[in-house]
Amino acid sequence: MEDFLNRLKQKVEIREQIKQRDDLYFITIKKEQTELVLRYIKDNEKFKHLSFMQAVDYLDDSKFMLIYMLYSFSRKVSLGVSVFIDRKEAIMTSMHNIWPHLWQYQREIKEMYGIDFPSSPRVNEDFILESWDNMPPMRRDFDTLKYSEETYYQRPGRKTNDPKEYMRKKLYNDFVKTPKLRDDK
Amino acid sequence: MEKKDINEVEKQMNLANDGLSDKEKTLFSDARPQVVPPVHKIFENFRNWARAQSLWMLAFGTGCGAIELRPLMTSRYDMSRYGIAPRPSPRQSSVFIIGGYASLKTIKRIVRSYEQMQGPKFVIALGSCTINGGMYYDSYYTINRIDHYIPVDIYVTGCMPRPESLLAGFNKLKERIRAGRADGMNKYAENFDWYKKNQKRIIKDWNMPDYNW
Numbered sequence: 560m561e562d563f564l565n566r567l568k569q570k571v572e573i574r575e576q577i578k579q580r581d582d583l584y585f586i587t588i589k590k591e592q593t594e595l596v597l598r599y600i601k602d603n604e605k606f607k608h609l610s611f612m613q614a615v616d617y618l619d620d621s622k623f624m625l626i627y628m629l630y631s632f633s634r635k636v637s638l639g640v641s642v643f644i645d646r647k648e649a650i651m652t653s654m655h656n657i658w659p660h661l662w663q664y665q666r667e668i669k670e671m672y673g674i675d676f677p678s679s680p681r682v683n684e685d686f687i688l689e690s691w692d693n694m695p696p697m698r699r700d701f702d703t704l705k706y707s708e709e710t711y712y713q714r715p716g717r718k719t720n721d722p723k724e725y726m727r728k729k730l731y732n733d734f735v736k737t738p739k740l741r742d743d744k
Numbered sequence: 745m746e747k748k749d750i751n752e753v754e755k756q757m758n759l760a761n762d763g764l765s766d767k768e769k770t771l772f773s774d775a776r777p778q779v780v781p782p783v784h785k786i787f788e789n790f791r792n793w794a795r796a797q798s799l800w801m802l803a804f805g806t807g808c809g810a811i812e813l814r815p816l817m818t819s820r821y822d823m824s825r826y827g828i829a830p831r832p833s834p835r836q837s838s839v840f841i842i843g844g845y846a847s848l849k850t851i852k853r854i855v856r857s858y859e860q861m862q863g864p865k866f867v868i869a870l871g872s873c874t875i876n877g878g879m880y881y882d883s884y885y886t887i888n889r890i891d892h893y894i895p896v897d898i899y900v901t902g903c904m905p906r907p908e909s910l911l912a913g914f915n916k917l918k919e920r921i922r923a924g925r926a927d928g929m930n931k932y933a934e935n936f937d938w939y940k941k942n943q944k945r946i947i948k949d950w951n952m953p954d955y956n957w
Binding site for chain 2: 687688689690692693696701703704706707710711712713714717
């Protein structure tokens with residue numbers, strides 16, 4: 560796996576490289592080289608399978624991270640290839656030519672995060688949110704509690720407790736005062 | 745003046761069916777739901793007793809609570825000893841179980857199925873999500889109170905309620921029916937405009953008839 564990453568480093572710029580486990584690696588690449596890298600990895604480095612694609616909203620940096628999770632059946636290694644794109648003009652090249660099933664993930668991300676994938680099939684159709692006319696709900700500046708209070712009818716008298724304090728008071732109070740294991744009995 | 749009044753009365757009498765195209769409007773009736781008053785007391789008692797003995801529930805699993813209906817059907821909890829049977833079609837069923845949270849996509853189908861059911865019909869709302877939103881109280885796509893969209897006869901609390909409590913809910917519903925107090929259908933007909941207003945407020949692409957199917 561290290562060989563492969565070194566080989567890749569000679570060809571393209573890798574901005575960040577994380578080894579999470581022996582079978583889980585993450586790399587960050589440039590946006591312009593995404594298609595190139597993914598094609599190269601798929602054709603020459605045995606990462607044939609795309610497990611999923613997901614977006615992450617970095618509101619403070621004003622960026623979206625797109626992550627393509629690949630898996631190699633021969634190496635038995637997962638590789639996350641992540642790309643940062645600008646949050647204001649959220650447009651990404653569609654990769655459905657490499658893995659055809661990506662169109663479904665791209666359609667979901669378009670709906671949930673508002674990231675556009677031009678030329679991806681059926682990308683503008685409703686996926687989960689029928690008749691949604693607000694901003695994409697998974698963006699972090701979307702206030703879901705406020706939207707829920709405005710749109711749906713709240714039942715008055717709902718109480719919330721701090722879960723940690725409540726559980727401590729209700730269940731573990733005796734245990735906290737006099738800790739006792741089962742074997743002591 | 746008189747003509748205007750007649751128009752207004754007509755508007756109150758018939759439904760607009762605005763969501764349908766002109767071609768589809770000819771296919772659906774525009775009559776409103778009618779309140780069905782109880783008949784003479786002894787007959788009504790007998791009919792209520794008969795209704796309570798055979799509750800046919802709609803096998804439409806909405807939300808995660810529908811998983812509790814499977815053990816209810818099988819031999820361990822065996823709901824058929826209470827005269828409860830699952831039916832595949834809303835036309836044949838009399839009990840609708842809202843099994844937990846309902847997203848907007850589902851509530852459209854819930855309203856549709858509920859209106860297709862023939863009276864007398866009853867609704868059991870299962871789980872805390874249907875009562876006040878439960879753990880989805882701040883969700884952008886899940887409704888908080890089901891009773892603003894369809895009338896509810898019995899609530900079963902819990903997250904999730906066990907099949908035993910669902911059976912208890914069925915027995916409470918039976919008591920209500922025998923006492924003649926399970927009148928959700930009439931409540932729906934009386935407050936029809938209010939329910940429709942609430943439904944149309946959240947379902948923005950209303951492309952179905954207003955009541956009759």
